[in-house]
Amino acid sequence: MATVEKATVSPVTIGGTRGGPDQPTVRKDRWWLQPVVTATVLTSFVVYATWAAFVNKDYYVGATEHRDLISPFYSPCLAGSCVPGSHPHIVLSQWMISPAILILIVPLGFRLTCYYYRRAYYRSFWLSPPNCAVADAHGSYSGETRFPLILQNVHRWFFYLGLILNVILTIDAVVSYNQPGIGIGVTVGSLVLTVNAVLLWCYSLSCHSCRHLCGGQVRSFAKHPIRYRLWKFVTPLNAHHMNFAWASLVFVALTDLYVRLVASGTITDFRLF
């Protein structure tokens, strides 16, 4: 004869926490793992990126090494202090501190205001709430209706600026296939820069703002065939936005690290053919 387990009954308080006032959740799984991993990865990235931005050296491998590799943290290198060969035609001669500071404001603002990252860091750093069906660590909730969180609405503008950087990093990847003094060829560095650019494009094109730009506020797709095609293209990417967010974040740091190791002479950029 089959036995039927007696259902556990947890007290419900309207406006209170599931499981009652003394129990933040009735979840039995390791719900804390996700916020812990998120906080660890984000903190590690911020620490590394801050160090890399202020160290202001080993961000470019130039013609003396028969390479044209620049770290994504320093591209475009606009300051007067940029190492020779690393900057485009525009140079801000008065800017004397690290050129990375000029650049990183854009990807930082883009990621900080990203809808996915908002969910991730609201949960992992502010415990608001730490996970689904787990009590909020705060007594009240005001949403993003007041300063400073209302500034999250600038996300779309960072999206536009981020697209410009994506174009520049794509150009960096393309020119890295030309090795000065040798000719056209493929090195590990050029592949690293290429993968980095592809992941950043995937992250940008899967952005919720991008999807809304393509297909939002359209009453009839039949009357807007181009927007419909764009919307159809970005929607599958949008479904993987979280994956692209993490992959591009980790890889952009690894790309900086790779260029840094080559520029400092710690490793050699291997030429495949």
Ligand code: FES
């Ligand atoms: S929603 Fe994540 S980048 Fe726009």
